[in-house]
Amino acid sequence: MCDSCKKKFYITTPIYYPSDKLHIGHTYCTVATDAMARYKRLRGYDVMFLTGTDEHGQKIETRAKSAGITPQQFVDNIVTGEKGVLDLWKLMNISYDRFIRTTDDYHVAAVQKIFKKMYDKGDIYKGKYTGMYCTPCESFWTESQLKDGKCPDCGRDCQPAEEEAYFFKLSKYAQPVRDLLTNTDFLEPKSRVHEMVNNFIDAGLEDLCVSRTSFTWGVPVDFDPGHVVYVWVDALFNYTTALGFMNDKYDDYKDFWPADVHFVGKEIVRFHSIIWPAMLMSMEMPLPKKVYGHGWLLLDGGKMSKSKGNVVDPQILADRYGVDALRFFLLRSFPFGSDGNFSNELLISCINTDLANDLGNLVSRTVAMVQKYFGGTLPTQQLISEEMDSELTGMASALSEKYEKQMESYAFQNALAEIFAVISRANKYIDENAPWVLAKDEANRPRLAKVMYNLLETVRICAGLLQPFMPATAEEIMRRIGAERYDWESLCVYGGLKADTTVTAGSALFPRIDAAKELEELEKLNAKPEEPKEDPLPEPLPPICFDDFCKVEMTVVKVLTCENVKKSEKLLKFTLDDGTGTPRQILSGIAKYYKPEELLGKTLVAVTNLPPRKMMGQESCGMILSAERGDKLQVVMLDDSVPAGARLV
């Protein structure tokens, strides 16, 4: 069938922030999307699978600054550089049809037009933003939304932000979005609907700040220089610009929009199920058919990080165990809609149990027996079935239907469980029929041939349905069992394998791993000292006006006395000559960095118009200036020729 006659299927992954190397958690969603895209292709759909990178925002600008390169160079390194995002997807055999970078010119120009259209409609208006901003998440929060004063998504500190900004009338769309979530299957799993409606919509949906002025790494608002478009507005529209919406780069928007499904991690469900449909409503565009919020892979119940004794680098894991084993593990071990605990131990046990023992053994024993008893090619003579075959053949015949049901509801783990139930049954069938006993009597050959055929055909159906998960392995199994057809139709009917098939032996598909030894190796890998890294730059503060700066009184002071404060490991107590004739007392938390005698007589700088405050029961009138980055600190020290009382201007 030609592509234009086929039914279309459009599926997307979130586009990744290229601010750090991707870990196994990021790989999870892309592997799941790839499995779904491959499944739909197997089903005969014309699939568009989109992935990409979300390259704007303050976090990237700050990282690039710390690295001493431009933001564009910074993202280029992570996206197209060695072992970057593109390399990772190639390694993981990700069959995306399109890759978008939000720094691509066509996308930038389209976002400008989209922003202007919502502005012209009156859904974007100018106002003033005051509130809190989480830079790592690029999210604005109101005070009441913070959890214990921290970002409710990532738990990190937020910074106060105040700036002139454009707002999107999110509140206007509260009711239609609520209806969408509660009356349709737009958002799945259903458990996420309750969270969105209760925590966000019913708690009061405020208008959304959609431009920033305190940094420049973003899509410029072309009708108001100085403003850049909020990174989430820029990012979400990637799903449409990548099809050619408001640009000439592509022209399949009509064919593929609305998307059939957006796969997204649970922490970004809010953006996809509230903000995204609201903006699409504003643009009067059709809504995606579904947003599926998958769970997280956790380490010891917490967020993924390198520091917890497990190797989480997908490149290392794929090199050690093979790409297909890693892909399989991710979708076999965790229910897609919920969180799961990742560990190297679980990975190794999954490979040993399912892949080496069950699948690998079934294929190698079957092929080896066909070679041993039939010289590699099954005979075409009349074969003899027995009653005992029906359980296995029945399961193999019914497999595609059960598998389809699970795949259509994104239950990858269950789909794989169905396949492995049949694989297990086939291994049992070998033991029940004991081909090595049948082989002893020439009269049993027709029966023995039937047993071997049933095994090969079961392998064909199972491997065929494993294609979306382990494409290279499935292909290799088909080669070994001599299967010519493994398209969807052939997998739905038992008996698709030619009767006189010829098999080919090969090395173990999944060699067994010595778990204890391997875990020790991984431990060593992880224990390798990390390259010393420079401490990251602190997050930039919101801009202040010059008048505010002038309100800070910075005075040159001479140290008259300096001593440790009793019972405090941190504090040094200074008496200072600030030029007024009255000694000033300041306590400063720098005892870790200086011995008192090192500072005696030195010329320092103090902020002298702060209100006095008590520290360890003693009064401190001001603050000594010092420079700090990571665990390094130095007080600001001037030449002795500068007189006490001089002001810093």
Ligand code: ME8
């Ligand atoms: O969120 N387990 O990008 P991102 C499972 N740029 N999934 C995980 C995970 C884990 N441990 N860690 C991260 C963004 N992810 C935005 C998307 S879309 C218009 C913009 C998932 O690189 C996470 O849930 O921070 C998200 O879906 C994806 O990786 C990309 O995260």
